[in-house]
Amino acid sequence: DAGITQSPRHKVTETGTPVTLRCHQTENHRYMYWYRQDPGHGLRLIHYSYGVKDTDKGEVSDGYSVSRSKTEDFLLTLESATSSQTSVYFCAIRNPGTASAGNTIYFGEGSWLTVV
Amino acid sequence: QQQVKQSPQSLIVQKGGISIINCAYENTAFDYFPWYQQFPGKGPALLIAIRPDVSEKKEGRFTISFNKSAKQFSLHIMDSQPGDSATYFCAASTDTNAGKSTFGDGTTLTVKP
Secondary structure, eight states: OOSEEEEOSEEEEOTTOOEEEEEEESSOOSEEEEEEEETTTEEEEEEEEEETTEEEEOTTOTTEEEEEEETTEEEEEESSOOGGGOEEEEEEEEEOOOTTTOOEEEEOOOEEEEEO | OOSEEEEOSEEEEETTSOEEEEEEEOOTTOOBEEEEEEOTTSOOEEEEEEOTTOSEEEETTEEEEEETTTTEEEEEESSOOGGGOEEEEEEEEOSSGGGOEEEOOOEEEEEEO
């Protein structure tokens, strides 16, 4: 296990409500990522962080915000959840690796979010 | 613009057969090409990866073949087993740009006993 814990693992929420997903790592890695996984779309990057309070947008960032106040925690917030945000959300951390190993990414177990 | 295209979307193979999944990329700056395996209800896990300075890498029954000129790479699973039934994702990344990975859409592999 890569030492990544996501919470909650499952959540059902109503349209228009705020939702926060939490990712906690014990590996002290600098880079953390939030992906969403949808059928036919693979894994798409929402936001990522390259250090405490350093974050940037991914390819599908609209409707999402993130915060990282500590190395170990990376929060994903849906300010006003919509049905299109029903998805499986994966947190990931990056092992800088070696010259030969490259950008190994370790994923959490996922958070299943349903917006009704 | 999809930077990594993966095929087929689904694959059914008999036990003992060879499973082949293909990916093509567009960005020549990519320099790290991993494959991830995902079982239902779990997160993807690194299976095998390759750098573009080699044309092939083998780990047990899993082999990556890499064709730099064609900008293509593939995963071969030899002697496929029912336990290999999973979704497989190819990916590509660079050491720069925060190491962000671009993923293919995934291939669902079913190995029939």
